[in-house]
Amino acid sequence: MHLLLVEDDHLVAEGLCRSLRQQGYSVEHSSTVKSAMQWLQNDEIELVVLDLGLPDGDGIDILKHIKKHRKNLPVVILTARGSIDDKVMGLDLGADDYLAKPFDPAELFARLRVASRRVTQAQTSTLKVGDVEMDTAAFTVSFQGEPVNLPRKEFMLLKALLENQGRVQSKQQLENKLYEWGEEVGSNTIEVHIHHLRKKFPKEFIKTLRGIGYVVGKR
Known part of the structure; x- marks a missing residue:
């Protein structure tokens, strides 16, 4: 919150x-x-x-x-x-x-x-983009109905992207989100966790706009 x-x-x-x-x-x-x-x-x-x-x-x-x-x-x-x-x-x-x-x-x-x-x-506690669904109240994520286990930082990054579906989130914006939630943020934290998230969801689910940031959903 x-x-x-x-x-x-x-x-x-x-x-x-x-x-x-x-x-x-x-x-x-x-x-x-x-x-x-x-x-x-x-x-x-x-x-x-x-x-x-x-x-x-x-x-x-x-x-x-x-x-x-x-x-x-x-x-x-x-x-x-x-x-x-x-x-x-x-x-x-x-x-x-x-x-x-x-x-x-x-x-x-x-x-x-x-x-x-x-x-x-x-408010609804459910965020959904395509086959990816997150319950922010229960802290759960699923893909095509199957549970996906995410560490805290990956969960928070995915939440920030889902909450802003269709809107590009810069690396700085995502770093600020993690910092606001009390997380340590290193120089390559975002890239590392985006890389891990991409392994758990379909290719191109998280799109990179080179030099701008990341986005999920239609744009």
């Missing part, structure tokens, strides 16, 4: 980004209202963890923007404002949950799982 963390405290943000990636989230970080608004133009953002006290404005304005333009996007407020009035206001404005600092990371992760389930239950 693609998560936007809006947090201006550098140390808190660094620790949370690392922990969230370990939990399996793909994480983007913003420290200001302005940059958060820019990230929210990206339809791939599926979940927001929102601080309220930001250097260039109030996180409440971000919440209002989300509920006006993307009302189904889950928002978990994580802030030092812990009064009952603040919590009531945040929840009344459409936040899915409200957690005051200091907080226990395990509690935050539990609340995010609840918010995540609401998203995944509202």
Whole structure:
């Protein structure tokens, strides 16, 4: 799940980004209202963890923007404002949950799982291109109905390609995906794993556009 963390405290943000990636989230970080608004133009953002006290404005304005333009996007407020009035206001404005600092990371992760389930239950978990099918919820892949076992990095690369079928994904975009998911990325990581994936699926399933990137599906 693609998560936007809006947090201006550098140390808190660094620790949370690392922990969230370990939990399996793909994480983007913003420290200001302005940059958060820019990230929210990206339809791939599926979940927001929102601080309220930001250097260039109030996180409440971000919440209002989300509920006006993307009302189904889950928002978990994580802030030092812990009064009952603040919590009531945040929840009344459409936040899915409200957690005051200091907080226990395990509690935050539990609340995010609840918010995540609401998203995944509202969306199909199946990606399909030709005879290749992936269930992103069950972490399974099949070809012509037969299971295909993939290591984690190969699964994630294939997921990125299937999610963008018909659209070319550059090496840099795929490297960024692996990095967001907390994976180590070497100089030839993408080429090696694409090579391994090609051995498990039909020839030309993953097409290379020389000097541009990789694509599956019609283009």
